[in-house]
Amino acid sequence: MKLRLVVAILLSTSLSSYAAEALDRTEFTFEDLKALAKSSASKPYSPSVNPAPELIDKMTYDQHWKIRFKEEEALYPSGKNAPVQLFYPGRYFPDQVRIYIRDDKSLVQSVPFDNEKFEMPADSPAHNLPEGFGFSGFRIMRPDMKPDWISFLGASYFRTDGPEGQYGLSARGVAINTGMSQAEEFPRFSAFWLGPAEQEGESLSVWALLEGPSITGAYRFGLSKDNKNAKGHITSVTAHLYMRKDVERLGIAPLTSMYWYSETDKTIAKDWRPEIHDSDGLAIHTGIGQHIWRPLNNPQSVSTNSFIDENPQGFGLIQRDRNFNHYQDDGVFYHKRSSAWIKPNGDWGKGAVQLIEIPTKDETFDNIVAYWVPEKPARKGDQFTFSYDIEWRPQDPKSQALASVVNTRQGLGGIPGQPIPEEINKMVIDFEGPVLEGLDRDSGIQAIVEARNGEILEPIRAYPIVGTNQWRLTFDYKQVNNNPVSIRAYLADKKDQAISETWVSDARVNIK
Incomplete structure (x- = not known):
């Protein structure tokens, strides 16, 4: 059965509840996924349903992370060098996603959710999980199940451990009405297809369906580990977006990070460590070649800064200070946190790099967001296509002609x-x-x-x-x-x- 023939099934119910067998051994192409996302945008949004919200909500952080995916259940959609493990649903990411494996002949097969795929303590509340649940995301391990280097978990978030093996800031598929008086919308990836690498140098290819009250999207990710040119990982992204409703602020290629204080404003915190932040600045390489550095702040109220530009050459949230002595943190190693550099492919036209800074009193919440806002308003029925690379680097690419x-x-x-x-x-x-x-x-x-x-x-x-x-x-x-x-x-x-x-x-x- 072709994917295009089951579009009606997918649109009649949420992805968390339709029969996974509908896509079993189904031919799959990116064009089919784009058609699905476009058609879905013309239908009312159907949020996922949590079959046991009380059980999931009372599962503590420690209880959740004691649930481990069994090594023998690992998936190998792109060979032994990129084993995949799946995440169990939890309090902070209760929405289930469907996982499919795509082979080199463009055929897909669903991965059914099963508690037997996980190791968990005998007293874990997860043993009481009813039918109807799915996975919450996935991560890609290094060969021989060494530490993971990239994960997709929660809403449309994903991140890598960067060149020094330390997770920090995150990327998102899209940002909707961030930093505004109205509630921010968090569309989510509701289904992933994992398959062999399509481009030279990639470790794995991933396709994802994005769903939200105001938007749908078809995404293609090319995941590369240890790229020599970027001195870190590269995530190549192609996003086709379809507006379900008008959106006042559409954020493309969003990055999310944490900044509490640094040597710039150390007086605002009483922690013993000299600095605490995942990123310390926003770097921009404008369309006309100007290099801009904007150090981050922990503001007194929500702050929005827009840098008007046309066809930007790159921007990112950067951790430039990589000296351990400036942090003195030997637990979470802020000096090793990755930077993320957005490198557009093709012309993005007119718009602005926008920086949102939100007040915070500790290091537990992300309070920094940066993204591109197209000049063209995002209205119901509109379509947008953006292609870009995320370079997870030690620092931003520097100009040799400028200090x-x-x-x-x-x-x-x-x-x-x-x-x-x-x-x-x-x-x-x-x-x-x-x-x-x-x-x-x-x-x-x-x-x-x-x-x-x-x-x-x-x-x-x-x-x-x-x-x-x-x-x-x-x-x-x-x-x-x-x-x-x-x-x-x-x-x-x-x-x-x-x-x-x-x-x-x-x-x-x-x-x-």
Whole structure:
């Protein structure tokens, strides 16, 4: 039975409840999946049904992670080098997904859910799970069942352990109305098809159906491990999106991370560790070639920053500070957290890279989101196609012609030994890169600093840091109203040509 012949079956009920056998040994193509997603967008949304919500909700975090997929039940859709294990449903991801294996002849077979595929303690509440459940996601292991390197779990989230084997930030299939006064929508991947790698260098190919109240989508993922060019993993994404309803804010290629505090604003937390964050900045390579660095903040209220652009060359949430001594965390190793760089394939047109920052008082919740917002409004019946690579790297790709920001610090304004001026802060920015080598105070280096909602105070200084290859830019600033001071700064040579990336930030005078 062709996949297109069972579309009516899929659309008449949610994927969590239709008969899995309907797709057993069914021919499968990406075109069929696109047709399914497009047709589904014209029908009312049918949310998944949890057969035992009370049982799942009372299962604790520790109880859930004691349930382990048996090694002998591992799936091998792309050979022995990419074994797949499946996740059990839990409190934070109760929605079930259907898992299918696709062979090299484009035939698929369903993977039925069964408690016997899992090891669990004798007293685990999971033994009482009724029929009707499915898996919650999957992960790909290294050969011989060594640690996993990528996982898809919960809504449309997925992430890798990056080049240093440490999970951190996540990616999502799509973001809907993030950071707005209305409730955010979290579409979910309701079915996955796993199969042999289609492109050279890939470890596995994955196709996914996205479903949500306002949108459906057909996705193709090419998963590559240990790519030498990116110095990490690569996830190649092709997404075909179909609007079920109007959406005010459509976020493409979203990344989600955590930022509590760093050396920039260490006074906001009383934890013993010097810094706590999965990412410390947003990097953007614009369509016209400008490199922008925006250090992250933990704001007093939800903050939205938009960077208007056309055909961006890349953007990402980056963990630039990779020095253990700056974190002193030998448990979760923040200095090893991966960065994620979005590299668009083809022209994305006009739009904006948008950064959402949400207040947080600890490290347990993600509070940072970055994505691309197309200029074209997302209206019912519209279709969008985006293709991009996610490079899970140590850091963002650097420009050899420009110095990069390596530190951002702020504190009380004024001059040591003199009375501290009121309502004035100091900003200190350190740059590093080959372009600065051999330059000194007589090289004519200029500091370009501009502000909105505030005033930059003289003197503005730029000078080499003794004993290093870095340059330091310092200045004092003050607010002129209650809004954050938007500041833009970079280094230029004596010909007024930029020799550093552009540092931008929204700062408040709140140091005490």
